[in-house]
Amino acid sequence: MELDLGCEASIRDPAEYFARARAEGGDVQWSERHRAWVVLSHGEVAAGFRDSERLSSDRMGTFERAARGRSAAFHRAVEMLHAWLNFRDPPAHTRLREPLAAAFTPRAVSGLEGRIRAIVSGRLDALAAADGAVDLSAGFARPLPALVIAAVLGVEGEEREQFQGWSDDIASLVFSLQPGAVDEGPVAHAAEEFMGFFARHIERVRREPDDSLLSYVVHSPAGGLEPVELVGLCTLLLFGGHETTTTLLINTLALLLERPGLRAWLRAHPEADETAVEEFMRIGGPARVMPRKARLDHERGGQPVRAGETVFLCIAAANHDPAVFSRPGEVDLLRDPNPQLGFGWGLHYCLGANLARLEARIALRMLLERFPAMRPAGEVPPVRGGVMGFGRRPVPALLR
Ligand code: HEM
Numbered sequence: 582m583e584l585d586l587g588c589e590a591s592i593r594d595p596a597e598y599f600a601r602a603r604a605e606g607g608d609v610q611w612s613e614r615h616r617a618w619v620v621l622s623h624g625e626v627a628a629g630f631r632d633s634e635r636l637s638s639d640r641m642g643t644f645e646r647a648a649r650g651r652s653a654a655f656h657r658a659v660e661m662l663h664a665w666l667n668f669r670d671p672p673a674h675t676r677l678r679e680p681l682a683a684a685f686t687p688r689a690v691s692g693l694e695g696r697i698r699a700i701v702s703g704r705l706d707a708l709a710a711a712d713g714a715v716d717l718s719a720g721f722a723r724p725l726p727a728l729v730i731a732a733v734l735g736v737e738g739e740e741r742e743q744f745q746g747w748s749d750d751i752a753s754l755v756f757s758l759q760p761g762a763v764d765e766g767p768v769a770h771a772a773e774e775f776m777g778f779f780a781r782h783i784e785r786v787r788r789e790p791d792d793s794l795l796s797y798v799v800h801s802p803a804g805g806l807e808p809v810e811l812v813g814l815c816t817l818l819l820f821g822g823h824e825t826t827t828t829l830l831i832n833t834l835a836l837l838l839e840r841p842g843l844r845a846w847l848r849a850h851p852e853a854d855e856t857a858v859e860e861f862m863r864i865g866g867p868a869r870v871m872p873r874k875a876r877l878d879h880e881r882g883g884q885p886v887r888a889g890e891t892v893f894l895c896i897a898a899a900n901h902d903p904a905v906f907s908r909p910g911e912v913d914l915l916r917d918p919n920p921q922l923g924f925g926w927g928l929h930y931c932l933g934a935n936l937a938r939l940e941a942r943i944a945l946r947m948l949l950e951r952f953p954a955m956r957p958a959g960e961v962p963p964v965r966g967g968v969m970g971f972g973r974r975p976v977p978a979l980l981r
Contacts, residue, residue: 584612584619586870586895587968595864596910599898609882615968617872617891618884623906623922625882626899629873629892630926633670636873636892638929640668655765658772664806664813667821667929674928680801681814681932684794690935693732697940700728701947708980709951714958717838717976721948722830729940730822734815735786735793740778747771747819772816779815783808818933824970825867826937830944832865832964834976836912837945838957847914848949854942857914859921861941864912866923867970869897893968896922952980 584602585591591598599621602610608622620626629636641663648659662668666677704725708715731741783799790796795818799811806814837844847857873892878885886892899922901909906916924931931937948955958977965972 582606583614584610585614586612586619586893586897587966591897592964592966592971594910595897596901596903599895599901600903602898603902607882607884609884611884612893615891615893617893618875618881618886619893619895620882621895621898621902622882623899623902623904623920626894626896626922627920627926629881629894630871630922630929633928635876635879637670637876638668638674638873639670640872644668651765652769654769654773657776658768660809661772661776661813661816664810665817667817671928676805677810677814678932680798680806683801684797685932685936687935689794689797690939693729693936694939694943696732697729697943698947700725700732701944704728705947705951711980714977714979717834717948717978718831718974721944722827722834722976725830725944726823726826726940727819729826729936730819733793733818733822733936734782734795735791736782743774743778747775775816775819776812779812780808783811783815821931822933822936826940828867828971828973829861829865829937829941831974831976832867832971833861833941833945834948834978835961835964835974836861836865837949838955838961838976838978840912841956843912843914844949844955847945848953850914851946853914854946855938856917856919858938858941858945859919860912860914860916862923863900863906863916863919863921865964865971866896866900866921868923868925869966869971870895870969871925896925955980 582605603621608625609620612619620629644659644662648656666674704721708720786796786799790800871894875886875888875890877888903909924934956979958979962974
């Protein structure tokens, strides 16, 4: 078979698709279609995440090439990406990560619980006021993470409504496998607005510290971040905390609507919320593939990887590897242990993992309890996606 990480079969039935791919081509295989080594087993994907010595995360060269010949505004969008630590290697990565890691402690994140509950409650009130069918995607899964991240950044009121639009436009650059082909206008415009807004906001926080995580980063004892880097970090948090969590919620809500038994079981078992969210991450986690570049010639899963070649760490395949997960195609809300790799691993392990988990747990629990009669309003559109992640889709539901 010709491996195609964006094909419908790999998205619809990853357990079956990747089992066949591994059986035919092994744990690490060259894909002519993707012009990359594709890593498919849990063991090799986890090893790849840990191997920052030989696999680089640096994508600055690709973005800078994409900016050549483009407008000054597009250049500034790319400049902002220099602070995106997920696209950097040490030592830049270490310098950028330190103040963020100091702010995103488990204690600081659990301190956001009350705020998250209030935000979810507000969204549920809005849904309750609607007559007839609602779209849980547009009315719940999309606004929630943007509102939560606004609270993390200490942005309140009307300004936070703009977050969603900016994030959508910048996503088109960051998530693109070919940044050079991206339509320049919306990206440049969003980046300008974004940067202007955050530059002013950071100045305010610098003068008047508040209790937001951003304020902690701005006044961090680790210190040392340039103003443009702080603005870039804000955009990373907004993007990293928004697109991903929204997709997790959409995939999970769609699954719960399609499976009345699963929905009823979860509603009746709040004690399973933690393991359930891990399982939702395993089967519908937003990140399907993380790209890396080989820094040097080396062997990976018995294959000769050359310096400069692209390596795709396929999270979707790893999370359905029967060597680690029994019956990987089945949903088991009590699966434990569940070493799913949806938040990555190693040096670049997701800094917002605990926040995303908390948000998903609160959102699902409060929704199930508020609307026990929730059911699909017609057919839920099938899951769609591409190599890197999933596409959006409406999730039509009747709540009463
Ligand atoms: C379901 C939601 C989320 C998923 C699936 C997710 C996934 C990931 C993954 C796979 C990585 C590793 C990237 C790599 O190895 O190249 C990562 C890194 C990162 N994530 Fe998340 N993330 C989520 C939510 C969040 C949230 C809510 C935030 C912040 C508010 C966040 C901030 C970050 C940051 C700053 C990094 C970079 C870490 C580094 O490079 O050292 N993420 N995320």
